[in-house]
Amino acid sequence: MKNIVIGQFVPGSGFFYKLDPRTKIMAIIVLMVSLFLLKTMTQLLVALAIAVILLLIGKLSIVRIVKGLKPIFVLLIFTFFFQIFFNKTGALWLDQTMSLNWLSAGAIVLATVLWRVLARWKVGGILPFLIYLGLLYVSLSYLSYGSTWTSFQFQIYEKGVEMSVFVVIRLLIIITLSTVLTLTTKPTDLTMGMEKLLRPLKFIGINSEEFALIISISLRYIPTILDEANKIMLAQASRGADFSQGKLKEKVKQVISLLVPMFIIAFKRSEELADAMESRNFVPGKPRSRIYDLVFGMNDIVAFVISAGLLAAAITIQVI
Amino acid sequence: MSKLEINDLSFTYTGKRMILKNIQLQIQKGEWVAILGHNGSGKSTLAKCIVGLLEPQSGSVVVDDMVLSHKTAYEIRKKIGIVFQNPDNQFVGVTVRDDIAFGMENLGIPKDQMISSIDFYAEKVGVKEMLDKEPSTLSGGQKQRVAIAGILAMHTDVMVFDEATSMLDPYARNELMQYIQELHQEGMTILMITHDIEEALYADRIVVLKGGEVHLDASKEEALRQTERMTEAGLELPVSLRILNGVTNLDPSWKEYLWASTFDK
Ligand SMILES: Nc1ncnc2c1ncn2[C@@H]1O[C@H](COP(=O)(O)OP(=O)(O)OP(=O)(O)O)[C@@H](O)[C@H]1O
Numbered sequence: 116m117k118n119i120v121i122g123q124f125v126p127g128s129g130f131f132y133k134l135d136p137r138t139k140i141m142a143i144i145v146l147m148v149s150l151f152l153l154k155t156m157t158q159l160l161v162a163l164a165i166a167v168i169l170l171l172i173g174k175l176s177i178v179r180i181v182k183g184l185k186p187i188f189v190l191l192i193f194t195f196f197f198q199i200f201f202n203k204t205g206a207l208w209l210d211q212t213m214s215l216n217w218l219s220a221g222a223i224v225l226a227t228v229l230w231r232v233l234a235r236w237k238v239g240g241i242l243p244f245l246i247y248l249g250l251l252y253v254s255l256s257y258l259s260y261g262s263t264w265t266s267f268q269f270q271i272y273e274k275g276v277e278m279s280v281f282v283v284i285r286l287l288i289i290i291t292l293s294t295v296l297t298l299t300t301k302p303t304d305l306t307m308g309m310e311k312l313l314r315p316l317k318f319i320g321i322n323s324e325e326f327a328l329i330i331s332i333s334l335r336y337i338p339t340i341l342d343e344a345n346k347i348m349l350a351q352a353s354r355g356a357d358f359s360q361g362k363l364k365e366k367v368k369q370v371i372s373l374l375v376p377m378f379i380i381a382f383k384r385s386e387e388l389a390d391a392m393e394s395r396n397f398v399p400g401k402p403r404s405r406i407y408d409l410v411f412g413m414n415d416i417v418a419f420v421i422s423a424g425l426l427a428a429a430i431t432i433q434v435i
Numbered sequence: 436m437s438k439l440e441i442n443d444l445s446f447t448y449t450g451k452r453m454i455l456k457n458i459q460l461q462i463q464k465g466e467w468v469a470i471l472g473h474n475g476s477g478k479s480t481l482a483k484c485i486v487g488l489l490e491p492q493s494g495s496v497v498v499d500d501m502v503l504s505h506k507t508a509y510e511i512r513k514k515i516g517i518v519f520q521n522p523d524n525q526f527v528g529v530t531v532r533d534d535i536a537f538g539m540e541n542l543g544i545p546k547d548q549m550i551s552s553i554d555f556y557a558e559k560v561g562v563k564e565m566l567d568k569e570p571s572t573l574s575g576g577q578k579q580r581v582a583i584a585g586i587l588a589m590h591t592d593v594m595v596f597d598e599a600t601s602m603l604d605p606y607a608r609n610e611l612m613q614y615i616q617e618l619h620q621e622g623m624t625i626l627m628i629t630h631d632i633e634e635a636l637y638a639d640r641i642v643v644l645k646g647g648e649v650h651l652d653a654s655k656e657e658a659l660r661q662t663e664r665m666t667e668a669g670l671e672l673p674v675s676l677r678i679l680n681g682v683t684n685l686d687p688s689w690k691e692y693l694w695a696s697t698f699d700k
């Protein structure tokens with residue numbers, strides 16, 4: 116529970132820290148649109164290079180960003196294989212007959228056990244996983260003994276590989292951009308920025324100030340609620356529950372026994388919080404003064420020019 | 436000059452069981468009143484009625500000749516602030532600074548004034564170094580002090596504490612009581628809800644609630660001599676006081692002396 120780092124502000128003083136949150140939010144939207152305009156691998160690699168240059172200019176540690184990517188590693192792998200399996204255009208690069216039989220099934224089971232045992236010994240991560248995938252490939256392709264239960268063709272096409280690399284790089288850039296935003300912007304500034312940007316929504320009856328307040332209260336309570344979940348889990352573990360083991364049915368039971376008290380506590384909490392807010396004269400919809408003010412500076416103009424320039428470049432490339 | 440009057444106030448949540456029955460209280464400016472009572476005696480309900488979070492079925496709350504109603508609640512909450520029991524459930528801001536600002540923002544106080552108020556009151560309750568900290572990094576006592584600063588910044592002159600120290604460790608509890616004593620010395624009217632008699636010893640006056648009724652309302656010295664009345668309300672006096680109350684054949688001047696030294700808070 117403790118290693119959730121997505122969206123964590125880290126104090127610092129680079130270029131991105133000096134930008135107004137509104138600028139950052141707008142720039143990210145502009146850059147994402149530009150990114151989706153790109154069509155070829157070369158263009159995307161240029162974009163990746165620009166992203167890295169931006170990180171360097173902002174004096175952001177690339178190691179830190181890469182570390183921040185860890186939680187979405189599974190998503191990246193999934194995206195990668197999804198493209199490889201389902202995109203069947205272009206030249207056929209690999210056509211491998213795979214079969215499931217006593218030997219290959221046994222090897223797969225063995226490999227899986229090995230991989231999980233290693234993971235339990237904290238030898239997790241990318242390398243063991245890739246080796247595991249390699250073992251799966253070898254077992255299915257080359258091991259055969261006795262009768263074949265079922266067999267299928269494993270095919271990789273040129274375009275499939277190209278697309279999967281393309282999509283994964285694009286996803287990486289998008290996540291890097293949003294990590295830059297959350298890494299360099301205080302939650303208060305972020306919500307303040309959103310509040311101001313969403314102000315025009317008043318015309319369709321959405322009060323951006325209340326919306327921002329809801330978001331900032333949610334942000335404020337995330338650590339408290341995680342803490343609480345931890346405490347409840349500890350309490351239940353002390354009564355013999357084991358969240359890491361057990362059959363599916365047991366697990367479902369345990370999750371329910373975690374969720375029910377959490378909901379009850381959350382309801383009580385929200386009621387008390389509402390009382391506390393009201394007693395401090397909070398009246399929904401009533402105009403409030405704000406302790407934070409946002410002002411655009413010289414840096415913001417620079418950022419605007421850069422992101423607008425990149426968008427213009429992306430559009431131009433597509434038109435030509 | 437805030438005078439708080441509770442006139443013949445009755446309240447029920449369900450319409451069936453009366454939680455507060457004809458409560459009659461007059462609290463003078465600058466007084467420190469402890470409201471004592473067993474669990475479920477209606478203390479929190481009374482506190483919520485006083486700050487207008489609950490609307491009584493009959494009777495009224497009057498602050499400085501202003502009768503509490505939907506129309507006046509906003510004005511009255513500028514005068515009366517409340518600190519609740521759970522430090523975590525009243526911290527609205529993402530940081531300490533935000534949280535102290537929250538009430539002032541609601542009152543529409545200009546930014547510059549807010550900044551200087553925040554500095555002043557954060558200093559006063561000893562959280563000046565923590566202005567940029569997030570609530571999850573603060574202790575319970577620190578959170579309660581932030582809540583106090585946020586209320587002080589609204590310039591209230593009555594403060595209600597609903598078991599505000601009960602979730603704190605003894606050290607943080609003492610520390611908080613020191614701050615409250617300071618506020619009292621500066622003229623703040625204090626209404627301290629508690630079921631801890633030790634805490635009530637700080638007060639000038641003790642009001643005991645039992646089953647939603649005022650069971651006892653007297654000066655601290657008066658109230659603490661009434662061992663029986665206290666026991667009836669499910670409250671147990673500290674051992675020293677019980678012994679003193681029980682001793683009958685002691686020279687009155689000696690007894691006075693011992694009493695006085697017990698109250699020497
Ligand atoms: N929201 C509610 N709806 C219905 N009944 C309630 C509600 N809140 C409290 N009560 C009931 O009102 C009675 C008085 O509750 P109250 O919280 O005022 O007591 P208290 O003196 O503050 O107790 P404690 O020492 O436990 O804080 C209790 O019997 C309680 O069950």
Ligand SMILES: [Mg+2]
Binds near residue numbers: 478479597598
């Ligand atoms: Mg209570």
